[in-house]
Amino acid sequence: MMVRTCVAVAATTLIAGVAHAAPLTADQMLKQFNVVVNGSMTSTSHVDGRTYVGGDLSGGDYVQHLAQTPKSAYAGLTVRGNASGNLHVNGLGAVVGGNANGIIVNNGSTYIGGNASSSNFNGDAWVQGTASSVNFNGKQHAGSYSNVNNINNNKLTAKTAVMNSTLAASTTTSFTNVMNNMSTKLSALKGTAGSAVNFSNNDHQVTFSGKGDAHGVLVFDLTALDSKIFSTNTTDISFNLTNASTVIFNTDNKSLSLTANFNQAQALGSSLIWNFAGASSVTVNRTFGGQVLVADGTFSNQGGANIEGGVYAKSFIQNGEVHLQQFSGSLATAVPEAETSAMMLAGLGLLAFVARRRKSA
Numbered sequence: 248m249m250v251r252t253c254v255a256v257a258a259t260t261l262i263a264g265v266a267h268a269a270p271l272t273a274d275q276m277l278k279q280f281n282v283v284v285n286g287s288m289t290s291t292s293h294v295d296g297r298t299y300v301g302g303d304l305s306g307g308d309y310v311q312h313l314a315q316t317p318k319s320a321y322a323g324l325t326v327r328g329n330a331s332g333n334l335h336v337n338g339l340g341a342v343v344g345g346n347a348n349g350i351i352v353n354n355g356s357t358y359i360g361g362n363a364s365s366s367n368f369n370g371d372a373w374v375q376g377t378a379s380s381v382n383f384n385g386k387q388h389a390g391s392y393s394n395v396n397n398i399n400n401n402k403l404t405a406k407t408a409v410m411n412s413t414l415a416a417s418t419t420t421s422f423t424n425v426m427n428n429m430s431t432k433l434s435a436l437k438g439t440a441g442s443a444v445n446f447s448n449n450d451h452q453v454t455f456s457g458k459g460d461a462h463g464v465l466v467f468d469l470t471a472l473d474s475k476i477f478s479t480n481t482t483d484i485s486f487n488l489t490n491a492s493t494v495i496f497n498t499d500n501k502s503l504s505l506t507a508n509f510n511q512a513q514a515l516g517s518s519l520i521w522n523f524a525g526a527s528s529v530t531v532n533r534t535f536g537g538q539v540l541v542a543d544g545t546f547s548n549q550g551g552a553n554i555e556g557g558v559y560a561k562s563f564i565q566n567g568e569v570h571l572q573q574f575s576g577s578l579a580t581a582v583p584e585a586e587t588s589a590m591m592l593a594g595l596g597l598l599a600f601v602a603r604r605r606k607s608a
Contacts, residue, residue: 269419273429276422277520277538277557277574279319285423286562287328292551295571297339299325299422305332307565313338313354315571320416323355327417340370340409342417347374356409363389373406426559430542432582433522434497438468444476451482453507459491462580466495473498481507486515493576494519496537504530512536516555516572529560538574 276283281296288300290307296316298309303326310316310323316339323339324330330341331348340355347363357368362376369384378389388403389395406414442457442465453476459465465488469476476484477500484507488494496519503526512534519537523529527544534553539546541560548554548567556572558565 269416271420271422271425272578273425274574274578276420276425276559277578279317279321280559281316281557281569281571282563283422283426283557283559284561284563285426288563288565289332290563290565292565292568294565294569296557296569296573297321297323301327301422302562303328303345304330304334306334307332308335308337310336310338310354312571315573317573320412320419322413322417325413325417329361340413342413344417346376356407356413358406358410358414371403371407371410373403373410422559426540426542429578429582430522430524430540433495433520433540434499434524436466436495436497436581438497439464439466442467444469444472446475450475450480452485453481453483454485454487455496456487457491457494458489459493463490463492463576464495464581465491465493466497466581468497470497470499473500473503477503477505479504479506481505483508483510485510488515492518493578493581494537495581496521498523499525501526502528504532505535506532508533509535512555513570513572516570517575519556520574520576536572 271279279297280299282294282298285301287302289305293308293311295312296310297319299321322342324336324341327344329345330343330350334350336352338354341352341357344360346361347359347366349365351367353369355370357370357372359374362379363374363381364379367382368387371385372383372387374389377391377393378395379393381395386401386403392398439457439460444467445454445456446452455467457465457467503523513536516536521537521539523541523544525543526541529541529544530547530549531552532549534555535548536555538557539554539559543561545562545564546558546560547564550566552567554567554569557574558569
């Protein structure tokens with residue numbers, strides 16, 4: 248009876264650990280966030296879904312499509328550094344670890360770890376430092392006030408449950424580790440047998456062709472072709488993919504720039520992952536489709552080039568919209584998460600132990 252009880256408890260713990268682990272896996276990051284930046288980000292455009300910035304953030308509009316943004320413990324916008332520059336959050340609130348200057352949060356609770364100035368908060372707001380020339384349109388708290396009216400009517404005596412939840416979530420995941428590990432694991436994948444990159448029309452046209460495996464995974468090894476594909480000579484990129492729900496493109500060039508038309512960007516954006524491993528700079532000048540991973544470099548979309556997918560980079564210079572194309576594939580079928588694999592091995596070991604106990608009994 249005791250052995251059976253141990254097995255049941257262990258199995259429950261195993262399942263719970265996979266489902267409720269606080270730090271996000273790479274797969275969860277892709278599904279919950281539209282943009283993740285480890286360092287700094289500047290924006291002159293908008294992001295449809297949720298955004299995390301590990302450094303400072305200047306400008307931009309966030310959570311443009313609240314209804315389509317996936318559920319998460321994170322706020323609509325999380326900034327570990329300072330937030331400034333005519334910045335708007337349209338849903339799910341914000342967490343700013345540093346100072347906030349010139350930001351507007353139109354919906355949701357806000358936590359500011361430093362000072363807040365020239366800002367508007369239309370939901371509950373907690374400013375740890377000084378609130379200066381701030382409009383509070385909900386319940387509020389600040390360490391001190393300067394040029395703020397009606398501060399006594401709706402004061403908070405403690406952070407709300409929502410604030411505590413989003414604040415706690417803001418530090419649970421090392422996105423640097425998640426992105427670097429993800430990039431390394433994807434880079435180790437071999438190109439799928441039968442996958443091909445065809446050049447036509449004097450190399451102006453590039454077509455990716457291939458068939459997904461039994462799990463729908465299709466991998467393209469572009470390490471010998473990336474500089475040819477990402478060149479001014481390329482004018483059009485197209486795809487001929489069969490039974491592929493998770494499509495991975497691996498490159499290794501340090502600096503890449505694409506000016507070509509990206510056909511089928513909207514249709515395929517949710518299933519493509521571009522792993523620019525080792526790249527220090529990646530720039531696109533036309534609409535681009537897929538989840539863009541530049542774990543150790545800067546990604547830029549210039550000239551109003553939209554991204555149909557997501558951006559996950561060390562730093563981001565945003566000059567075009569990032570449309571919410573939530574990742575619909577599965578990294579677990581391509582590269583099992585280390586935590587999940589370890590738990591599976593532990594579970595198998597436990598079952599083997601139980602089997603031996605029963606045999607000896």
